[in-house]
Amino acid sequence: MSTGDLKIAVDTIWVLVTAMLVFWMNAGFGMVEAGFARGKNCVNILSKNFIVFAISSIAFYLLGWGIMFGDGTPFMGLKGLWMVSGADNSPATGDAYSGVYSAINWATVPIWAKFFFQLVFAGTAATIVSGVVAERIKYISFIVFSFILVGVIYPIVGHWIWGGGWLASKGMWDFAGSTVVHSVGGWAALAGVIVLGPRFGKYGKDGQIHPIPGHNISIATLGVFILWLGWFGFNPGSTMAASVNDIARICVTTNTAAAGAILSATVVSWVFLGKPDIGMTLNGCLAGLVAITAPCAFVSVFSSLLIGLCAGIIVVFSVIFFDRMQIDDPVGALSVHLVNGIFGTLCVGLFAEDAIMSGTTGNGLFFGGGMTLFMAQLTGVITAGAFVFFISLVAWFMIKVLLGIRVSLHEEIQGLDLGEHGNSAYPEFLNRKPSYTFLSLAGQSTGTSSRSNSEQKVPVGV
């Protein structure tokens, strides 16, 4: 066996193992979102998080992969659609590779390794949406949107940045997907929540915000541990090769940003909210991980600490901001993925160092670079955001018209588990009988007296 063949074997192992870790993030999202929601909607959230990767697998196989990496225009790929068609003559061991996916020829692993790795990323974008629209969306409507997102919207933006499209030509760098994955998922979710509206009982007549605590913090915490582990696939795997120095340093930048964000989010919530709220600690971790996703390969370990510290502060105030705006995000995913996805993408423009990002076109503002790189990042953030938000809004609106988007108020109060699935997550622990049917269902402002006391955080409608 030649050293060239061996190198491909080593790279393939790395790509597949890290792809498995990213796949594993589906379990993490499932546990986080289920834990942060109420028990009466738990089966529904688990079902969404489970089926979404199946939908993603089919959509990316049929359409997404070809649109993202197929040869075509700077806007989207046109070749190699429909079930990953086109010749596979990778891995290239010396000879020039020619195929229809030339944008990803730089990676020498077999085409199915590339596909598998990119598939698990696509699935992540879709699962971000799940949490934001939780506890009131119709199951079928979420499924349909997920297909559109992974089959069309996500791969178009992916083509712009990773598929040799126009943003790549502009000099934008998004190493592991702060924009491609996280803020794309976030923008799609924001559009959804605007069409969908807040959960019943979340906001009072006079603008009061009623906390709706999650039903199971144990599995939510487990979920964040799973995601943290998965990120060691997400970021270091994005080399798509066992580049010795890069992958080791990326593990450390990734971890250090998470650590910094955990600490800053905890301190900020302790100081400003009075207690070290575990929800803020957990979302702090995710915020740091999202923020380091774009710059992880381009910055020093010390810079990753700074990025993490900022991300942890940002996420706390962002959660408060969205709540004030009455944008009801049950799990804080907008603050984690959208806001910190933007922040992380811009951090490339601030912290990238020439000495580390060898072969690239510029370095960050803080390291003597000009504005070129920063402006490319900003352009990417704005255009990707505008495109995804607008097209998602159209998609959600069409789903609303054609299928309906929201369960009935009766079903929402009773819990989606019974209405959508005929199941209960914990039939022995929870009283599954609807407790609110005696109430007037005329308006959002109706509620029990306990619900108006936000200090006590009494669970609503259980």
Next chain:
Amino acid sequence: MSTGDLKIAVDTIWVLVTAMLVFWMNAGFGMVEAGFARGKNCVNILSKNFIVFAISSIAFYLLGWGIMFGDGTPFMGLKGLWMVSGADNSPATGDAYSGVYSAINWATVPIWAKFFFQLVFAGTAATIVSGVVAERIKYISFIVFSFILVGVIYPIVGHWIWGGGWLASKGMWDFAGSTVVHSVGGWAALAGVIVLGPRFGKYGKDGQIHPIPGHNISIATLGVFILWLGWFGFNPGSTMAASVNDIARICVTTNTAAAGAILSATVVSWVFLGKPDIGMTLNGCLAGLVAITAPCAFVSVFSSLLIGLCAGIIVVFSVIFFDRMQIDDPVGALSVHLVNGIFGTLCVGLFAEDAIMSGTTGNGLFFGGGMTLFMAQLTGVITAGAFVFFISLVAWFMIKVLLGIRVSLHEEIQGLDLGEHGNSAYPEFLNRKPSYTFLSLAGQSTGTSSRSNSEQKVPVGV
């Protein structure tokens, strides 16, 4: 270091990492089975799923490995029994390897890597049994059967197919064990459930079927995610080498079958049962994974999608079938592992493609092959099934006579956690006092009024 040595290092990493993923499936089975059972039997199920891998480790070390891979007759290995005896002169880097485990000489990794990989497979077969016999079997009886299964029954069939035995000579192909692992476990479980009988209260006097919902769908869903991840060890690891193109494609065929089965099982349950039941969605995933296990290396990605779609349909009707036959399988493991293990093994005879399975003897019916391969697969399914079912029936019966097999009705109603372990899984959530002791214990048909109302799915006996 020579390239030969490096290749072995790369292969060893792959085998060990994938073996770890298969080990991890033990956690998945534990969570699935515990989640689908009632809270009062949760400690017992967790204990079984936990201790079973310890039992398997000892049994396979003492006996199983030698019977499976030792040189001997076409029926079973005779050399290298008792604590993996015999010289270890692998890895073979050029020189001919000679030892007592010649059937597995093709794999060049060290003997302890081979042993570890095969051990985690053996453990899987045993853990399949655990779910089917749940909620009424005596702890000690399950332990003893597990030892017999992993020490003797499993390795004999394994020898036939993977150990150079008579079915391998017939030209049967079972890449990662649809038959060797899954239907062997399934047949052993079916024999057990026949000797054991259904749970108290499951079937009414007049043949009514009373659903007994699981107590914790969150951990059941987590369990299926764990198993899905573990299958990326199970199938691609079965190359026992970092065969670049194979392992990448096997990852994708494995995942695509799972995705197809999730969707078809969900749709079928939605259409035929009225709602997208999460139990069917989860078992659909496992069904697709079991079905692709034998053919994963021999079929195209598109074929894997078809196999998955079929598996998802099969599992739903199989669950209904076993319930109609009053074969009480609390977690649906017979439909997943036995039925789809058979289906998957036959799929090799239907979908295998020469272009992919280089060096093998035939291709599937759908790809212009003759009946030879299909008949070899069918022979394997029938003979392995008949052997395992019969010998397991004998083993279970002897256990029944010598140790007793079923807990007392009082203990079953009270819950096995208290009776078998003196523990409670959730002492703060569950009322641990037996609720049925006031009932006549004379017959299975006795029950509360709520239990006869299968629509409400009121948990029984909690």
Next chain:
Amino acid sequence: MSTGDLKIAVDTIWVLVTAMLVFWMNAGFGMVEAGFARGKNCVNILSKNFIVFAISSIAFYLLGWGIMFGDGTPFMGLKGLWMVSGADNSPATGDAYSGVYSAINWATVPIWAKFFFQLVFAGTAATIVSGVVAERIKYISFIVFSFILVGVIYPIVGHWIWGGGWLASKGMWDFAGSTVVHSVGGWAALAGVIVLGPRFGKYGKDGQIHPIPGHNISIATLGVFILWLGWFGFNPGSTMAASVNDIARICVTTNTAAAGAILSATVVSWVFLGKPDIGMTLNGCLAGLVAITAPCAFVSVFSSLLIGLCAGIIVVFSVIFFDRMQIDDPVGALSVHLVNGIFGTLCVGLFAEDAIMSGTTGNGLFFGGGMTLFMAQLTGVITAGAFVFFISLVAWFMIKVLLGIRVSLHEEIQGLDLGEHGNSAYPEFLNRKPSYTFLSLAGQSTGTSSRSNSEQKVPVGV
């Protein structure tokens, strides 16, 4: 690419993947400790287990790494402190490596791979403490101690044994850290529990021991599965290279010790306590894993089975011993990590075999060696223990004086989730209202009548 470069790539993959598995153990500790505690303290325990790795990451980056591996004296490293300073000219591919971390030059992977691997080990030591001091320690006090432990105490002992310090010179062998990680964590925890005292209601006026059962055995069992998986990173990864024969055999010795300990702990609890208690089965597994940690690379598979069998017996009687001594360890971590960490370290002196530990200085007593190796092990156990216990006692005492160490009795009875975090882990399942405020809080001996009935294991204070 040269074979030298390829070897480093292979080694780096192995080190990073196993480091990720060790990182994953944080989730395992979190689930075990949360599951074995009461629901009212669940958020607090999860918070501690979550933030502790963030604290460890910062402390080890700032101080710990340099103290542990920096060039300096036999007592501690003095160079390369403060954010991993000093030149990084690893990996060394032929040329002599010269830097400030010469004690770890033997490993040829990049410095950030070494750092990441050592960081996840350091984090493990800190998380051991968390369980022992659970359910009564102040959140801030635990955080401060963790910083001291990982920043100063742990790396000093680590320097002695792994950093080229005086115990390494004495010929002590601790392959993967039975002493460096586990008994160091255990001694630090023992000091903490002495300063802290037992939980309210644990021990009666007349010395009765009141069992306080864990609230969620499902997640506790999941946690042990996670830890078992993580140990396949912990032990085989400690080669810090893909040493083909070593890593495969270490996987098997690790697993076999766990299996043996599971069985012996289960049998012993069955015989001596009357039932196969799941807590003992789970802690048996961990005991076996801790015990094999030091000797895993130096002993035969058969010896690992013996070590495991002994560890499982030791842990059961150790749990009973600490309870008799009124040393209140809610999760049994002292018996697992401290006692079996000592036992495992001594096992090197008993079972090590020259044929296996090539290049080392001696073999164990049972294999014809003299007392030299055993005495070196004993010296390490005693000096490391004395140092860590004493300095931790000082640290805990200073924390008690400066910050306070224990929550108020009112808060302890009400649960730390509300008092420390303002959260509840299961707001829908648990009655979060304090149930004991009507009691006299004057003394530990006050309790409800149910609490004095230890047979019933009624949960206290929920």
